[in-house]
Amino acid sequence: MTGEPQPDCLFCKIVEGHIPATIVRETDTTVAFRDINPQAPTHVLVIPKVHYENAAALAAGAPQAAADVLQEAQAVADEDKLDSYRIVFNTGAGAGQTVWHAHAHVLGGRGMEWPPG
């Protein structure tokens, strides 16, 4: 839990422009870019510019940025004209988290099942 940029963090590098990404939206506090390994026709990651290791840590440390991430998720869905979509915050390795910088997956453009895998 930090708020400071982490030198070895992939998503901090994307925020800083040191690693390329297909950016679809950017605000003062967030960046949204297409996932490199999309799991749906729309698969966009919305990340806060500040580094926190997961969504709950972000909400505790920078609540406005957490709200901004959710607002941007809706904006991504609007841009891709999605009536229905899913927001996923994988939290912990057992849930599939592999990048330890908070991020929302915005998934849509196909039917989705419940419960998730």
Ligand code: 5GP
């Ligand atoms: P997690 O598994 O932590 O919930 O999500 C991390 C996501 O980041 C994965 O869906 C993965 O495909 C995506 N990802 C990993 N490396 C890169 C990258 O270099 N660029 C982009 N655009 N996405 C990445």
Ligand code: ZN
């Ligand atoms: Zn980071």
